Amino acid sequence: MAKTLYEKIWEKHLVVSKPGAVSIIYVDQHLVHEVTSPQAFEGLRLNKRRIRQPGKIIATLDHSIPTQNRHLPIPDPIAAEQVETLKKNCREHNIKLFDLSNPAQGIIHVIAPEQGFIMPGMVIVCGDSHTATHGAFGALAFGIGTSEVEHVFSTQTMQQNKSKTMRVHFDGDLPATSTAKDMTLAVIGKIGTAGGTGYVIEYTGEAVTRLSMEGRMTLCNMAIESGARAGMISPDETTFAYLKDKPNMPAGSQWDQAVAAWKQLASDFDATFDENVVISAKDIVPQVTWGTSPGQVTGIDKNVPSPDDFSDPEEQESCRKALIYMGLKGGTPMTEIAIDHVFIGSCTNSRIQDLRAAARVVNGKKVSESVTAIVVPGSGIIKEQAETEGLDKIFIKAGFQWREPGCSMCLAMNDDVLRPGDRCASTSNRNFEGRQGKGSRTHLLSPEMAAAAAISGKLVDVRFIQ
């Protein structure tokens, strides 16, 4: 029988499957960071349990660490305690930690693929909802709660019920001026923030297969924002080319053996999905959010909507509330919204291609005087690569701050926090109320669009800048 990528991975990982009970599936890679892990380690200690497979875990410091003045002690004592706790736990349990002193340290969802810990066909979990990123490699990757982190520590498995499958097919070619970020925002705009609930999404179509691995990661990263458990893309030559020669990858005949197995993973051409969504790729223009949920998104060439533009009373009400919070009036052209901060970074858009794309827009120009702009590379490796290419100089010369890797202003758990009323053009993934600081206002967009906004001092259509 024809099967989808998800079904193939699911079946390959079933350890226990009994009628009437939840299934147990095996986990191949467990990613850990400082915020959602301490209580799981504590649970192990209290219950006198051991970690079953420490070799299948990697850990990093990313959420609450500062992105500047790394030579100084961490100023926030609570964040410092989280950092020390993770270090201690990793030492005690023999877990590989990418510490702040490690040149490869960075955001967990950036460094895991970069260091070759992500392979097609794997089941990957992390106490972080943006784990969906790794679906880009044809893996099943999803976020879990802290009790589940402890469960994986103890058993290297997850209790899980099988999800339904949804295919999101991009029909036709993506305009050269649009990006993976625009694709993923367009999906959420179409199906809504709960449209994927209960499903695992597979993205298909030429616009998807033409994306680089970086673009595919951006696309899958935000699957969770549509409510889906995971997003994924069938692995192909682009995937294998990215993986080859990464650290921790198999070599020689074992590489060939692995690739042969990975080639079997792609969804069968006649596989059926529980739900099908089609999006016209050629109609995707640069996207920007106007409200307080990623589904409140529109094209840069459109106006801020009014409550009357919606027929559903609940949507009207949430539009009304969002406009008040965002300090916007319905009918205002998106390109008339002035901003005072730009954040280029996060597990969605902090990879080398993102920085190159932003630098191309910035090159030779100046950040508007009314704007504070920061670039936070996703990892030490990316930062180094960007510096080799001279991208840091382009950003700094234009007036951007060039920071150390971390989650930073995506969730503002460190000191990269906006003040009430600040308006930020951000390449991150969530525009919830207070996400970047109490009372802060977030507009999600692509790195190119963020760079253009930094220069213009307002949201602007990047297609008319270059």
Added chain:
Amino acid sequence: MEPLIVHEGIAALLDRTNVDTDQIIPKQFLKRVSRSGYGAFLFYDWRFLENGSDNPDFELNKQAFQGASILVAGDNFGCGSSREHAPWSILDYGFRVVVSTSFADIFYSNCFKNGILPVVIEAVDLSRLMSEIRENEGVQFKVDLAAQQLSTPKGTTVRFDVDEFRKECLLKGLDDIAWSMQFDSEISEFEEKQRSSEPWLWSS
């Protein structure tokens, strides 16, 4: 995890709907590294005044509700962020049972993972239970998980549904991990098989 078979205790009334996890445990308490002690911060912004003293207007601060172990609340309890700190704080405060007409998905499953029984009942039953508490603050309810029944001293009994698997785990005090660990040999067998069929997953 403490088993829950028959539970009897004071029922506290929180007659509010859409109580979200941000209210249950505000975000300033999420940076802590321990799993215990969150009871002190439960409903923090409602429960305490600016100066840190008890808010006399907050329902759970009533004398009659001190020592309560059953929380009776309005629709859609536990919505919002997935933070597991919410059920931790509820349990640490002393609640073993939460009764409402509906719960948010993640919160509902997080309750079972932490030994809390969320009881879903009809709106008409909820309003009856709420009036019984109002008439006699400090009243004790009895929750029998095996029989899937909640009863009051006035003779009211309300039946409730619960997933068989979750019920079994809670009756036995078997947490998810203990349940899965029963399959240790199946897991080992899986690992051996995968090690030979996909050795690249086992090279590190």
